[in-house]
Amino acid sequence: MAAPATPSIDVYGSNNLQFSKIQLAMETTSGYDQMVQYKDAADIGIQFNQWSGTTGDTYNIYFDGVKVATGPISGSQTLANFTYAKGGRYQVEVEACDATGCSRSAPAELVVADTDGAHLAPLTMNVDPNNKTFNTDPNTVVGTYFVEWGIYGRDFTVDNIPVDNLTHIIYGFIPICGPNESVKSVGGNSFNALQTACQGMPDYEVVIHDPWAAYQKSFPQAGHEYSSPIKGNYAMLMALKQRNPDLKILPSIGGWTLSDPFYSFTDKANRDVFVASVKRFLQTWKFYDGVDIDWEYPGGQGAAPDLGDPLKDGDAYAALMQELRIMLDELTVETGRTYELTSAVGVGYDKIEDVNYADAVPHMDYIFAMTYDFYGAGTMYPVIKRRFIAETS
Numbered sequence: 001m002a003a004p005a006t007p008s009i010d011v012y013g014s015n016n017l018q019f020s021k022i023q024l025a026m027e028t029t030s031g032y033d034q035m036v037q038y039k040d041a042a043d044i045g046i047q048f049n050q051w052s053g054t055t056g057d058t059y060n061i062y063f064d065g066v067k068v069a070t071g072p073i074s075g076s077q078t079l080a081n082f083t084y085a086k087g088g089r090y091q092v093e094v095e096a097c098d099a100t101g102c103s104r105s106a107p108a109e110l111v112v113a114d115t116d117g118a119h120l121a122p123l124t125m126n127v128d129p130n131n132k133t134f135n136t137d138p139n140t141v142v143g144t145y146f147v148e149w150g151i152y153g154r155d156f157t158v159d160n161i162p163v164d165n166l167t168h169i170i171y172g173f174i175p176i177c178g179p180n181e182s183v184k185s186v187g188g189n190s191f192n193a194l195q196t197a198c199q200g201m202p203d204y205e206v207v208i209h210d211p212w213a214a215y216q217k218s219f220p221q222a223g224h225e226y227s228s229p230i231k232g233n234y235a236m237l238m239a240l241k242q243r244n245p246d247l248k249i250l251p252s253i254g255g256w257t258l259s260d261p262f263y264s265f266t267d268k269a270n271r272d273v274f275v276a277s278v279k280r281f282l283q284t285w286k287f288y289d290g291v292d293i294d295w296e297y298p299g300g301q302g303a304a305p306d307l308g309d310p311l312k313d314g315d316a317y318a319a320l321m322q323e324l325r326i327m328l329d330e331l332t333v334e335t336g337r338t339y340e341l342t343s344a345v346g347v348g349y350d351k352i353e354d355v356n357y358a359d360a361v362p363h364m365d366y367i368f369a370m371t372y373d374f375y376g377a378g379t380m381y382p383v384i385k386r387r388f389i390a391e392t393s
Contacts (some may be wrong), residue, residue, distance in 0.1 A: 003101035004073075007094040009108045020113035020229035021043050021087060022284065026216050029201035032207035035368035036282040041083035042112050044069075048094045048105065049077050056103070059213035063090040063110070075208030087114025097393040113229035116286040119237025121224060123159055125243070125368040131162035141366060145167030145252070148213045148233060158236035159221060163244050170292050170342075171237070172370075174253045174281075176274065178261040186257055204270045205259055205277035206253060238287045238378035247341060249287060253278070254294035256303050262295040263307040266316045276322050282331060282339070288364070290340035292329060293320065297346045299354025307318040310354045318359035347371050 011017055016035040027037040046061060050073075060068040061080055069082035073096060080094070092110040095102050114121045136142055137204070147351040150156045161169065175183075177198035187227050190209075197207040202392045208214045215232040218224035222239060237249055254262060264270045282288055299315040300308020321341065343360075345351070345371045349387045361367065 002054070004096040004098055005050040005053030006103040007050055007059070009092065010047040010049060010107050011095055011108050012046055013045075015045065016227055017046070017092065017108060017110040018085075018113070018227055018229055018319060021085075022115055022230065024112065024215055024230065025211075026231075029193075029211055031201055032197050032205075033200060033361065035211055036208070036284065041085040042078075042114075044084050044112070045084050046080045046092065046094065046110075047077065048080070048096075050096060051076055054098070056098040058097045060095040060097065060102075062093045062095065064105075065091075065093075073158070078305050080085065084112055087112045087118035089114060089119055104191045111229070113332040114286065115230070115234075115238065115284060116243050117235075120235065120242055122243035123236060123239035125161075125163070126157075126159045126221065127162050128160065133162075133164045133184070134164065134236075136167075138225045141167050143170055145170045145172050146233075146237075147172045148210050149382070151213055151233065157219060157221075158233060158240055159219075161240070163247060164239060166247065168248045168250065168342075169237070169240075170250050170252045170344075171288075172252045173209070173255040173258050173294065175205050175209050175258045176252045176253065176261040177205050177207060177228045178264065180258065180260050182257045182260050185303065190257075201279040202273060204264065204273040206274070207280050223265075234287070241287050248289040250290050250292040250340060251281070251285075251288050251343070252292040252294045254296065254300070256296050259294070259296045260304050260307060263304075263309070264297075264343075265314065265320055266309065266312045268319070271316070271320055271323055272319050273321075275327050278324065279327050279331060289337075290342070291324060292342045292344065292368070294344040295326070296344075297351050297354070300392065301350065308323065314355040315359075317355050321360040321363040342366040342368060344368045344370055346373060348373060 021039050021042045022117055023037045055073050055076060057073060059071055059073050059078060059080055060067050067078060068084060071080055090110045091107040093107050094105040111119050142165060145168060146161060151203050180194055183194055194209055195210060201207060214232055215230055215234045219236055222236050224235065241247060270303045278291055295317060296302045297311035299310040326340050328341055341364050343364060345367055
């Protein structure tokens, strides 16, 4: 009597032992909900072979030595199907057993991709040597924008960011479905791309503007392959978080040409749709650490000169901050993580007077003041802490 034949894991199957909790359309563009589908657990399928000898009765699957699944052996070739919830890279082994004993396969590497980047190695950086590293006071917030389209003409990728000098990266920009006439001023395909992303989506839900840049494009320097479950800027940002776990990455919703839908937020029903959508977005893309609101501007004087109500927008902005904070606190209870709420605000008196910030800032972590508007185009936001604003308002 001998133990069953030693199983051999098929590492050359259609999935190459790469599985994912998020299913992303990589070859097309359509509505956001059709392209992005997130599951609480990945569907795993491991095929193993036993071409000679007895096969045994039962298989056991081990990830890093921990049994994660068991089932019946179906013959010389068995497909083990099960679900697994925790992302990461694992050494998988298959064990075949019967009454005489067990035989275990050689280990193989298996990937369960998740949007927190647990399956990724820390990102290898390629920072311009002119960027020096500074010893910044730990109580100082230093943030920068990383714009989705910067990978094109500017050829600036996530691995180029001098991240060791930063506490925050603000990813620009996340659009809101609904009225978006101002986007037409950008030219090119920007408006049409947004219309495509919003196909089948309710107004006032958030989407990804450029799926190619966000998660479809392969960056060889980050180890992306054709079969990688997640690619693009998002995968690189996930790997960056593996390198710098204390870094905060926030999606900036809105911006100069994407602020039109905010003016409908005087209606609470529209805000409710938006807040629920942001919650789903953060549950889907777990590398994000909260949300940044870039409404330009409550009260008007933004890209759409006919939009804005100085008498109503300020109250809607403050209510939105409160409702987002309630939602983020709910997420904290669910995940155990802390989520930040920030906002970019106009600093001209004509912008400030339309919002009662004393009502808004108790719900916020930071305000990023657009002081470059005093002079012209720029790239740096000074940061005002919530406590300071609350005490001096």
